[in-house]
Amino acid sequence: MADSLETELKTYEAQKQNLLADEGKYVVIHGTEILGVYATYEDALKIGYEKCKLEPFLVKKIQAVEPVNFVSRDIPLGCHTSPSR
Numbered sequence: 529m530a531d532s533l534e535t536e537l538k539t540y541e542a543q544k545q546n547l548l549a550d551e552g553k554y555v556v557i558h559g560t561e562i563l564g565v566y567a568t569y570e571d572a573l574k575i576g577y578e579k580c581k582l583e584p585f586l587v588k589k590i591q592a593v594e595p596v597n598f599v600s601r602d603i604p605l606g607c608h609t610s611p612s613r
Contacts, residue, residue: 535559536586547590558585565590 536557540547543562547555554572556563558580566572569587576585 532584533586536584540586540588544590548592551590551592554587554589556585556587558583 536559539557539560539562540555547562547565550565553565553567554569555565556572556576556579558576563579563585564572564575566575569589572587576587579585
């Protein structure tokens with residue numbers, strides 16, 4: 529499954545400069561084909577399911593600069609299943 533959207537992501541990167549005219553909207557990509565650009569995520573997702581059924585497709589927000597998401601595992605190092613010392 530990890531590789532299932534590799535083609536779609538490569539297609540997005542290859543077409544990104546053209547897609548930036550619609551920055552802030554959402555693109556639907558199936559394989560190497562751009563199925564359309566939509567104003568909302570919900571609209572894009574609906575079209576993706578209508579056209580692709582259960583096949584993988586990508587809905588991606590068009591952005592010049594991709595946000596960086598930071599996830600912290602702020603978990604104490606002590607083991608929660610062993611008795612306290």
